[in-house]
Amino acid sequence: MTRLLKWFVQGLLITVPSVVTGWIFWQLFRRLDSWLGLSVPGAGFFATILMVIAVGFLGTSLLTRTVLTGFEGLMGRLPLVRLVYSATKDLLNAFVGEKRRFDKPVLVSMTADGAMRALGFVTQESLEALGLADSVVVYFPQSYAFAGWTFVVPTSRVTRLGADSADVMAFVISGGVTDIPHLLSRS
Numbered sequence: 001m002t003r004l005l006k007w008f009v010q011g012l013l014i015t016v017p018s019v020v021t022g023w024i025f026w027q028l029f030r031r032l033d034s035w036l037g038l039s040v041p042g043a044g045f046f047a048t049i050l051m052v053i054a055v056g057f058l059g060t061s062l063l064t065r066t067v068l069t070g071f072e073g074l075m076g077r078l079p080l081v082r083l084v085y086s087a088t089k090d091l092l093n094a095f096v097g098e099k100r101r102f103d104k105p106v107l108v109s110m111t112a113d114g115a116m117r118a119l120g121f122v123t124q125e126s127l128e129a130l131g132l133a134d135s136v137v138v139y140f141p142q143s144y145a146f147a148g149w150t151f152v153v154p155t156s157r158v159t160r161l162g163a164d165s166a167d168v169m170a171f172v173i174s175g176g177v178t179d180i181p182h183l184l185s186r187s
Contacts, residue, residue: 105161105168
């Protein structure tokens with residue numbers, strides 16, 4: 001009976017992530033297909049990718065940049081829209097834009113003796129404008145969520161990590177379950 005239970009648990013560990021991933025992408029494909037009125041499964045996904053590439057291509061021309069600047073100016077004047085638009089734009093730029101912010105993983109001592117530490121990302125190097133020249137802003141993502149905390153911490157409590165930021169983000173978001181041997185050996 002113990003062997004059957006062990007095989008069942010192993011089967012769950014193999015099957016559940018695959019099924020959940022497949023279901024999420026199937027739902028995404030179906031939703032995009034229905035929005036675009038396409039009957040071929042997955043065609044909406046590829047049409048969306050092509051449309052985003054086309055917008056990116058058009059966004060590189062001088063004429064389109066002028067239109068985009070006007071559009072962003074309009075979005076910046078609408079009270080509630082400004083909040084959502086700027087937050088979304090900043091978040092995307094933080095991950096993939098030219099102004100990437102989650103590229104400086106750090107280990108922060110949360111207690112004076114250094115017994116409790118947290119992984120995060122420096123997002124602002126200087127806070128002189130706030131009168132906090134000896135502090136940095138560190139973002140701490142939450143495990144299994146698209147949320148996190150932002151703390152201002154003394155620079156003396158921040159240790160730079162020589163690890164890839166994508167690996168650190170995966171480690172933190174997974175709640176420390178993702179194995180990153182080169183990261184764990186340094187902390």
